[in-house]
Amino acid sequence: MSTAIIIPARYGSSRLPGKPMLGILGTSMLERVWRIASATTGCSRVVISTEDQRIVEHAKSFGAEAVLTPESCRNGTERTFATIEAANIDADAVINFQGDAVLTPPWVIQSMIDEFDASDSDFDLVTPATQLTEEAVEALRESKLVNPASGTTVVFDSHHNALYFSKTILPYFRSSGFTSVYRHIGLYGYRVPSLERYVSLPPSPLEQTEGLEQLRALEHGMKVRVVIVDYRGRTHASVDAAEDITIAEEIIRREGELVEANKA
Structure with a gap:
C-alpha cells in the first residue's frame, strides 16, 4: 500500500515563534526533519504542511514540497488531515511526522x-514504542517526581494492539522483579479513512x-498497532523550548548526524 509522510510545521508557536525555521548546528529544524523523512523507502511523497507562507518559502529553499493549510487547525493531526486535500495526496495511509522531531x-x-505493508495490517493507526x-x-520514575507528565508508557496485547497509554508507568509492579515497560514515541500513522x-x-x-490524543481512538473502538523500535543507542528527545536547541546540538555533536545532507 502507498504511504505519504506529512510534516506539520506551524510558524505561530506561542513558545517559540518560527520554531521550524530555527537553526540547529546551521540547519533548520524543518530541513532536518524533511531529510529524515526523505531517507525512508517505500514512501510515496513527503509534504510539509503549514499555516504560514514564510515556512512554504523556506521549505522550497531546500527543495521540499510544501502547502498551506488553514490556520484554524488546532493540532498536527487536524493539519495532517487538511493536507490530504490541500496537496491532493493519493495514498492509502499517511504518517504525521512533527516538524520539531529532529532526533527521530x-x-x-x-x-x-x-507495518502498513505487513500481512497482518488490520489496524487503524500505527505508533512506535521502545x-x-x-x-x-x-x-523515568525519577523524572516523574519532578514532572509527573513526562514520558508516556503503553501496554498492548499479544498482537501488539494497544490496550492503554498513560502518563503513569504501566504496568504497575505489584511484585518484585522486572517486567517489560514500553515508552511510547509520539508519532502516528493513519489509514486515510481512519484519520x-x-x-x-x-x-x-x-x-x-490524561491529555493523550491517542486515547480518543481507543475509546471509540479504533485499533492502534504498536510497533517496537530500537533507537540503536541514539538519544530520544524533542525540541519544545529554546533551551532544547542547545541540548539537541550537544546530542548531534556527540552521536553524529542521523542523515547527511547529500543522502536525503
Missing part, C-alpha cells in the same frame, strides 16, 4: 511504513483526563 531516527519512521531497560525505568473518522470524533473522557 529514519528507521523509526521506516518501521511504521513497513522497550526500556530497568535503569531507564528508574530514570477522517478520528478528526470527526469529539474529545473523549480519558483523552481529556
Whole structure:
C-alpha cells in the first residue's frame, strides 16, 4: 500500500515563534526533519504542511514540497488531515511526522511504513514504542517526581494492539522483579479513512483526563498497532523550548548526524 509522510510545521508557536525555521548546528529544524523523512523507502511523497507562507518559502529553499493549510487547525493531526486535500495526496495511509522531531531516527519512521505493508495490517493507526531497560525505568520514575507528565508508557496485547497509554508507568509492579515497560514515541500513522473518522470524533473522557490524543481512538473502538523500535543507542528527545536547541546540538555533536545532507 502507498504511504505519504506529512510534516506539520506551524510558524505561530506561542513558545517559540518560527520554531521550524530555527537553526540547529546551521540547519533548520524543518530541513532536518524533511531529510529524515526523505531517507525512508517505500514512501510515496513527503509534504510539509503549514499555516504560514514564510515556512512554504523556506521549505522550497531546500527543495521540499510544501502547502498551506488553514490556520484554524488546532493540532498536527487536524493539519495532517487538511493536507490530504490541500496537496491532493493519493495514498492509502499517511504518517504525521512533527516538524520539531529532529532526533527521530529514519528507521523509526521506516518501521511504521513497513507495518502498513505487513500481512497482518488490520489496524487503524500505527505508533512506535521502545522497550526500556530497568535503569531507564528508574530514570523515568525519577523524572516523574519532578514532572509527573513526562514520558508516556503503553501496554498492548499479544498482537501488539494497544490496550492503554498513560502518563503513569504501566504496568504497575505489584511484585518484585522486572517486567517489560514500553515508552511510547509520539508519532502516528493513519489509514486515510481512519484519520477522517478520528478528526470527526469529539474529545473523549480519558483523552481529556490524561491529555493523550491517542486515547480518543481507543475509546471509540479504533485499533492502534504498536510497533517496537530500537533507537540503536541514539538519544530520544524533542525540541519544545529554546533551551532544547542547545541540548539537541550537544546530542548531534556527540552521536553524529542521523542523515547527511547529500543522502536525503
